[in-house]
Amino acid sequence: MKNIDLEIMVGFAEELANLASKVTLKYFRIPQSVETKSNTISNMASIADTEAEDAMVELIKEKFPEFGVIREEGDDIISKNGYNWVLDPIDGSSSFLAGRAIWGTLIALVDPNNEVILGVMDQPYTKERWVGAKNAPTLLNGQEISTNKSSDLNQTILAKTTPHMFITNKQKDVLKKIENLCGGKSIWGGDCYSYASLASGYSSPMTVLESDMNFYDFAALIPIIQGAGGRITNWQGNSLKLEDKEVLATSNEVLHKLAIEHINNH
Amino acid sequence: MKNIDLEIMVGFAEELANLASKVTLKYFRIPQSVETKSNTISNMASIADTEAEDAMVELIKEKFPEFGVIREEGDDIISKNGYNWVLDPIDGSSSFLAGRAIWGTLIALVDPNNEVILGVMDQPYTKERWVGAKNAPTLLNGQEISTNKSSDLNQTILAKTTPHMFITNKQKDVLKKIENLCGGKSIWGGDCYSYASLASGYSSPMTVLESDMNFYDFAALIPIIQGAGGRITNWQGNSLKLEDKEVLATSNEVLHKLAIEHINNH
Known part of the structure; x- marks a missing residue:
């Protein structure tokens, strides 16, 4: 098992997030006046979820076929190198359906020791993206962020x-x-x-x-x-x-x- | 008691919303690294609430002194013409403090028959403004909106x-x-x-x-x-x-x- 380059993986996770956002935004805040198949409009979240996940899985298979996938919607894919991508295209599907832009696309990478070594949360409508990686400061749209230090x-x-x-x-x-x-x-x-x-x-x-x-x-x-x-x-x-x-x-x-x-x- | 011009009042309500937004945005999503008076940072919502309300009340007194005010924070002002402004500068103060841009500034006008004849909800961070007025279609950022007609x-x-x-x-x-x-x-x-x-x-x-x-x-x-x-x-x-x-x-x-x-x- 070879070591991976975390920086390359962060870049790829962002690529996955970009891909997912194209799908999710197609289904987010669809006004009811837009004609869709009768009565399926509120399944938007699950349609978007499945479609976005499939798109991400395809890209992983193409670019990094040795990696496994742990996913919300479909069957997991067994890892060949010990690393696993963890995907949740729409965390907060009720918010998605209600038009609140506080749901997120979650993408994580887990190493062979079962440690999560990178995490991306993307809110594509408000264009907010949080990126965390092992031994690195967390970035929100490229800017370092830090938590509140008050213990009050x-x-x-x-x-x-x-x-x-x-x-x-x-x-x-x-x-x-x-x-x-x-x-x-x-x-x-x-x-x-x-x-x-x-x-x-x-x-x-x-x-x-x-x-x-x-x-x-x-x-x-x-x-x-x-x-x-x-x-x-x-x-x-x-x-x-x-x-x-x-x-x-x-x-x-x-x-x-x-x-x-x-x-x-x- | 003379009749009021509803269109002028809608314009004035939007002016009030613009004024409130200047105050609320000053206090919204203040990162903890910004120095404020020790331990008062989480009072941001109530400071912003009071300050924004006072600013709106001052403008009402100046431009339309015959109108009453029903307010969340301070004492009500008795109406001289039967009309009352109803003000809530930050509805959703927990969301405000948690950095979720789903709080709103609420401004309503009530006629002498106690009917609400106009309402504005403003989310200044995402720049979303809903305007409703008696016998008129509701506008979101100037565009007519309509509710979902499904009864499923x-x-x-x-x-x-x-x-x-x-x-x-x-x-x-x-x-x-x-x-x-x-x-x-x-x-x-x-x-x-x-x-x-x-x-x-x-x-x-x-x-x-x-x-x-x-x-x-x-x-x-x-x-x-x-x-x-x-x-x-x-x-x-x-x-x-x-x-x-x-x-x-x-x-x-x-x-x-x-x-x-x-x-x-x-």
Whole structure:
């Protein structure tokens, strides 16, 4: 197994994002007056999802056939060199269908040690692209970004996508604990955009607490958050793995420590 | 009491929105690296809210001193001609603080019969402005928009801002009923942006169900939704009044009828 050039891979991930954006933008914010097959208009998200994923997979097969693919829509492709691309063309399909430009295309690369070594989140409508890579600062449209360093819990925004992702009683308890811990505002919706906002250090310190997640929902966000100075782990405080379902992200180390203490203090 | 010229008032409402945007954009997406008074950075939303509201009130006093003002932040101003401006400079302050450009500045004008005769919703960062006026089609950045006409419940997106707005058991029951009725996707967060998306007819038919609302949260959205072909009422199906707390908006009449039937079918 030969080593890969991370810089080339970042460039290729951006190429994949460009390709996906052409498909997704074709289906985003289609006014109802545009004629489509009767009553299929709200399947736009899944049509766009499948079509964008297929396009990316074709390009990977053509340019880097030795790489595997872990994907949301179709069957996975087994890796020949130990590296895997992880694809989620539309994270936040409800936002997509409602016309909110806060969904994202997620692209990650996982090395043979199962470490995510690069992550791209692309919001093609607003032309915002976050790029994270191992041992490199995170870039938003080419500019270095860093998370909020404040550990003032009363100012911390707690973000989570939907109450339905907290399924077990323990998960519901943890949500309540962290809601009580963060004295600031509580916000819902957002999907991948919450993590990207956290990485960008916009205005407030942030905590994102989610469960019922899949690997393709969070893999790309790991290097994006880490390269900006944030922390992202499972609810036990350990590095996120393929099988993890529970995700905690914080703007900084101090907030992370406080959150983990509260989660485990049952 | 003399009649007012609605066209002039729409122009003035847009002038107010322009003024508010100068203030709000000064405080939106301030990276944490920008030095501000220690630990006040996450008060950005309330600072911007107050400052933008004061600026708008000053302009109203100067240009149209006979009009009253119903406002979120400061004391109301009693109307001398029966007309009232209704101001909410930042609807969606959590979105504002988290860097999501889906908050909005809401400006409405209420006539002496307590009817909302014009409404503006402005998202200054993305430069999206919705303008609704009595007996006129709703405009998004100058273009006429219309809601989705599909009454296919399986494709309907149900939007609501936060579970915390459903306080009483009856409100929680109604939420469950409407969630079951709408077979499509459920989406959280969004505040005023959900209503503006519904008016714009983006991709999917939509229902917005909310409670614990204030007049300045929904007044401007009434003409915006009505002028695009949607329906917005209280949960009993009646026209919204100053004291209403429960709001139902739908993309069209058929969805509205179905929702009202389900709400009242206890």
